[in-house]
Amino acid sequence: MSKMHLVFGGRVSDPQTLDFIDLNDIDFVGLFPDYASAEKAWRGAAQRTVDDAEMKYVVVHLHRLLEPDIDAA
16 A cells, blocks of 8 residues: 555644644645655645745545555554
């Protein structure tokens, strides 16, 4: 199994949390096969909204959700 990563973002109520205001307005950047490509996409999306303090983008390690023991080995 590849180590898939999801990059998405949206408007948050507090930039120090992941409390997204409107889940219907989430910006799904994409799915990526490795962390390096996910990080590149995350940086690009975050840079586009750098002046908007309420916008936040994150990288989710989907492989950790699907197979939590895979990184422990």
